[in-house]
Amino acid sequence: MTISQRLWSSVAFTLACLLLVMASSAYLLERTLGELERNRQQQALGIQLYTLKSEALALSRADPLLDETAVRLKRADATYARLLPKVLAALPASEHEAFRSAVAASWTQYHQQMASALQIAATAPEDALAIPESAYSSFLAPLVTRLDQDLQRLQTQTERDNLQISRDLDQLLLLVLGPLALACLAVVLSQGLIAHWLKRRLRAIDQAAGRLAEGWLSTRLPEAGKDELSHAAQGINRFLEKLSTLLSRVHSHAAAGAHENTLLSGLTQQVIAISTAQAEEASVSHHAASRVDEAAAMIARHLAVIEAGTADVTRRTASARSACEQGAVKMGSLLERIDAVSLQMSELKCSSDNIRQVSTLIRDIADQTNLLALNAAIEAARAGESGRGFAVVADEVRKLAERTRDATDGISQALLQIENATGVLDGTIRDAGVTGNDSRQAQNVLAETLAAVDAALSEVSHKVGEIGEAGEEQEASGRQIVDTSRHLSDKAQAIEQQMAAIAPMTQRLDQASALLLGEMSWFKQAEQAPEVAPHHPGAYNTASAAA
Template sequence: MTIQRQLLLMTLLVLLGLGTVIAVSGLAVHRLTDKFDRYEHILSDDKDLIDIKATALSVSRVDPILPETQDAMDKANGRIKRLLTGLHTSMRDKAMLTKLAGIAEQWGKYSKGIYGAIKIASDAPQDALNIPDAMYQLYLAPMTTQLDAMVSHNSVAEVQARNNIVGNIDTLFWSIALPLLMVGILVIFFIAAFSRRLKRGLKDIISSSEALAQGDLGIRIPVRTRDEIGQISQAINHFVDGISTILAEVRDASEHTRESAVHLNDLFVQLSTNTQSQSDEVMHISAAIEEMNNSITDTANSAVSATETTEQTSSSVKTGLATGQGTRQALAKINDAVTAAVNALQELDTAAQSIGTVSQIISNTAEQTNLLALNAAIEAARAGAHGRGFSVVADEVRLLAQRTTKSTSNILSTIDLTNRLLEQAKEAMNLVRDETELGVTAGERIESALSDINDSMETVAGRMQQIAAATEEQDNATGEITKSIETVASLAHHTRDEIESTHQCVGVLVSAADSVQTALSRFSRLPASNGSSL
């Protein structure tokens, strides 16, 4: 029987024992639960009976005259009825139910008598005061006695229920303990037998493994059983057979590998020398190309710098051209403005002369008016008293004529000064107009020269850009050649490193072959390639 089947059988036995224990425990727990429920019902009934007694006694011999007696009776009556209803539902003993019905009847009569006393308290208070004592003796006292008897009966039932619970607990303990003990004994017996067989098989495996660890590949593990231990022993034996064959093949292969590795090592030494020479030649070419590339780069930088300078000069010329055009236009505007100012001054001179003519006429008129006023004053003096008023008017006219003459004289002086200033202004404006015309002519010549320079600079800039583009293309081509040569040099260097690494690996391979031969020498009774033992 295999170990797996043995363990499965042991597991089934354990599960069967545990199932039996669980079934028996379930039945015992069910019975114990019923006992606990019965015990709790008894305790609850005792509590309700005691509560009924306490509530009834709280309203015994009450004073029916007091107004709070009605409310106290209502509360007590409602509570006792609820408790009696609950007890009637929970009790199962018919004798107890009969006693409970009697208690309900006695309480009904007692509460009816108390309510009657309360009703007649206002009309016959003395009779009402005697009723509670009579009701207590007739109904309440027997009811409390009956309640005490029921509580005592329940106490006996409570003790019996408690003893039953204790007995069921003991039964539950032994119903669990005995099956578990039997299952444990069976498990221990199976484990002991299983361990003895397993220990014997493992001892054979350990002793054979120690011999194999010492390098004795001729040892084999005895196969005593058909279980997993026997299968492991047989598998190890097959494994050792395979390992012995493989090690023999490895030994032969390592010898051939060592011979090939030595030959390959010589080839890699020669290849490394050739690769080093090739790498040196490539480095010389790369240095020459790099020097040529630097020269082309300098030429390209110079061309770019010249192009930038030409562009800056062209930009400055364009700026000067725009400035010259603006200056010429400004001078033309100034010339137009000066011409307009000269014309305005001419018109102003003409107007000033007209004002002088008019002022002269006014001055002559004022002198004549002065003479007329003087004549009028003389005539008024001759008229005596009759011409006194006219004399005053004549004096005023004469004074007015004198002031007019004086003002006209001032106007003529001012006009004369204005004429002189206008002449000076016309001369200055004419001079400015002549200079402005010269400036406009010079600006036109400058604009024409700057336009020619700008055209020449644009042509030079185009040629320099072509030179720079051609130089840049040459620089890029040289850079690509340099990169290609660097790549070749890098590959040559990398190839040389790989050859050196491979050379080292070949050396390691030779050392590994020697190590394999040394390691294989530790194994004894290793089969040869033709099948004979060594």
């Protein structure tokens, strides 16, 4: 059996153990989840029954004479209509009819009795007071009793379900941990056996690798068996045979290359001297061209900055001129509105004078009415009993006249305040008009000045553009000269660097040839190497052969 087959067998056994544990756990978990779902449904049913009971008890002392009783009865009826189908859906099918007849019928009768009590309360309140007590004892009390019985039965069932769930969880813990522990033990044992077998095989390979590390190229790895390690050993042994042949050829070629490297080193020194002189001349030319190009580039940058600044100032003056024109238009509109407001203030003052005249007239009428009411009261007092009604009317007329006089006083005060505010506002508006005229004139002057500045900036921008075009032509010419000189300098430096790099390379090549010859002497050829023979299929040792 190969190593991969052994490992796959271990994996398959591990998966089988895990699947067994998962299957048992899934079965118990599904059963526990079903019991938890039933417990949740029973809790929801208990909440609904408690809600029905609370609604019933809330109406146990309902007073039909109160307005809120009808609202409470309607809300309770809506709650029963909403919860009754949910309760029936949660109950077993065998209990539907019994619950419906016991609860729905009692609630319907109670609702009808309370509705009748509310109708009777509108005409005969004393008769309506006796109906809620009778309806409670006849219909609502049996309903509450039935709900208590159902709640008690539901609580007992819930306790039994909780006990069963606790037992299932304990059983789930036992059935999961037990098989899992056995599976872990089996996996550890199988992995230990595989590790022990691999350790014996690898010990023999390690012994052969130690001999190879000492330079014995004729040493071969053990090839007993048909597993992956044996196939790998066969491939490595073939590689060692090829390597031994290759090293023999490399040794002969290294000796010939050492002599040729000595000749190449002398030629390299001559080429380096010529390349160094050429690189120095190219570097001087490149530096001179670079200074010319830098001066042209600096002029171009300054011109670009001047042109950008001129364009920015032009934009800003145009924006300021536009803002001044818009401000002048808005200021003219504001002055027109100020004139209109001044005219309206004059009209408001005239209207205030008219209102004051009308208020004075109303006050005079109120004083005359008060005097007439006083005279009427005196005449009614003289008339005695027959003039009592007229005296009441005269008193009301007098009170009305006094309120009218008070109202006219308030109007006079309000008109006085309006006149004061109008005077202050009129002065403010006139000052604002004068200030607006001055501001409009200043904005017109500023707009004319900005227009002159804009024209001057346009001329400056045109001149700077002409200078920039000439500078660009000069910069292009200087850049071409710099590129050409840099290209020549780079080539000269590259040749110098390459030749300078070749010199140490030839020296290193000489050193490498000598080192290679020395290293080749470390390898022992086939006539010096010991052989590695198998001891048994699981372990190997080496045997020496005489040189």
